[in-house]
Amino acid sequence: MKKIQKRFILSLLIIIILIICYARYIEPEGLVVKKITIETDKEIEDCKIVFFSDTHFGALYNEKHAKKIVDTLNKQKADFIIFGGDLLDNYERDKENLDIEYLQKELSRIKAKSGKYAVFGNHDYGGGAYKIYQDFMNDCGFQVLVNEHIILENYQIDLIGFDDYQLGQTEPSFYHLETDQFHLIATHEPVISKLVQGSGDSFVLSGHTHGGQVMIPYITKKLLPVGCDQFIKGFYTAQDIHSEYSIQLYVSSGIGLTKYPFRFLNTPEIIEVNLIKRKQ
Numbered sequence: 001m002k003k004i005q006k007r008f009i010l011s012l013l014i015i016i017i018l019i020i021c022y023a024r025y026i027e028p029e030g031l032v033v034k035k036i037t038i039e040t041d042k043e044i045e046d047c048k049i050v051f052f053s054d055t056h057f058g059a060l061y062n063e064k065h066a067k068k069i070v071d072t073l074n075k076q077k078a079d080f081i082i083f084g085g086d087l088l089d090n091y092e093r094d095k096e097n098l099d100i101e102y103l104q105k106e107l108s109r110i111k112a113k114s115g116k117y118a119v120f121g122n123h124d125y126g127g128g129a130y131k132i133y134q135d136f137m138n139d140c141g142f143q144v145l146v147n148e149h150i151i152l153e154n155y156q157i158d159l160i161g162f163d164d165y166q167l168g169q170t171e172p173s174f175y176h177l178e179t180d181q182f183h184l185i186a187t188h189e190p191v192i193s194k195l196v197q198g199s200g201d202s203f204v205l206s207g208h209t210h211g212g213q214v215m216i217p218y219i220t221k222k223l224l225p226v227g228c229d230q231f232i233k234g235f236y237t238a239q240d241i242h243s244e245y246s247i248q249l250y251v252s253s254g255i256g257l258t259k260y261p262f263r264f265l266n267t268p269e270i271i272e273v274n275l276i277k278r279k280q
Contacts, residue, residue: 011193012213023214023264026059030267036235036250039278040201042182045155049184049273050076050112053084053093053207056123057103058094066091066106069270071257074111076272079155083142084207085121085164085188091130091259100136107140114154117161118142121188121208122227123258125167145186147174157275158183158200165189165227168239177202184275189227193241193249202247205271209233210254213263233266 145161177198
């Protein structure tokens with residue numbers, strides 16, 4: 001009996017060590033492209049939107065990962081590229097060791113047929129990053145949207161970028177969408193999907209959650225940061241959001257690392273959205 005117990009304990013320890021090694025050294029180095037299709041009855045021009053978020057370049061996820069990210073983004077041949085915020089993990093803490101010039105060179109290589117856009121995340125305000133974020137992204141060819149609408153006329157899409165929910169400033173009235181167009185919404189925190197009101201179809205792209213970064217049943221959801229609400233990762237319908245409006249949400253588990261150097265059951269991801277007009 002004691003031999004069986006010892007073998008069980010030894011086997012359990014080996015499994016735990018293997019999981020820790022995988023979560024520390026293997027999964028964080030991965031990168032997958034998840035493809036989804038969004039249909040609408042609105043008169044839009046079909047297009048491809050590629051979304052990435054939460055790179056958290058810094059002490060736990062160095063800027064040398066940028067090349068792989070950019071190469072993967074460019075392979076998707078996007079009409080639009082949108083960045084969902086949290087570029088750097090903690091600028092003040094990491095700035096002496098960050099190769100900002102290299103990072104700018106790489107992000108400037110990102111190609112999109114009709115535009116590159118970005119929004120603020122909470123880490124883009126926190127840690128002193130607010131001093132550089134907007135200028136840095138502009139220099140990389142991104143237009144940073146801070147509570148702004150842009151009508152993408154060739155596609156008949158209303159692109160909206162909300163400021164960060166936690167550290168930014170957004171007037172409640174701005175969440176009321178008055179146009180009847182298709183609304184493509186970029187925001188960092190998924191909870192904003194519950195604040196959006198108005199006519200038209202809306203599709204929200206967000207990040208922030210990292211999918212919990214380490215997925216542990218029943219525990220991860222309780223440890224999610226402010227601004228996540230009940231959303232962890234993946235696709236959510238209007239019913240899931242408890243909204244009476246025509247709205248859908250996708251929450252990306254992001255790319256980088258924060259707080260601890262592990263990812264488990266949350267492989268870094270890029271989202272490819274194929275937006276199409278529904279066939280009658």
